[in-house]
Amino acid sequence: MTRTSSKKLNMTKMELKKLKSILPTLKQKPTSTPIEIVLETIRYIRQLEDQLIDRFQMNISNSTSQSSLFDLSTDSSSSSTSIPLQDIGNSN
Numbered sequence: 001m002t003r004t005s006s007k008k009l010n011m012t013k014m015e016l017k018k019l020k021s022i023l024p025t026l027k028q029k030p031t032s033t034p035i036e037i038v039l040e041t042i043r044y045i046r047q048l049e050d051q052l053i054d055r056f057q058m059n060i061s062n063s064t065s066q067s068s069l070f071d072l073s074t075d076s077s078s079s080s081t082s083i084p085l086q087d088i089g090n091s092n
Contacts, residue, residue, distance in 0.1 A: 001009075016037050020026045023040050032040075 012034075016034055019041050020032055020037050023037070023044055025044075026032050026037065026040055
């Protein structure tokens, strides 16, 4: 094995180890294959994406219903409604 390929292999192992350390389902598992780590990473990213979409849709829904109530109680001469972006950081 050449020095370059050995270095790449070591970097790959380190990267897989880092990934495993941040995946909730694999953190406590003593051993995992590289394919398990990659597949679990994909699943976790999809789960986070779904959570993000749900939160965004919920925020849009709440903002829209609040602004609709506001529009009903005031003279709504302007029809544009601005929906502020909200921080969706670590709320778990």
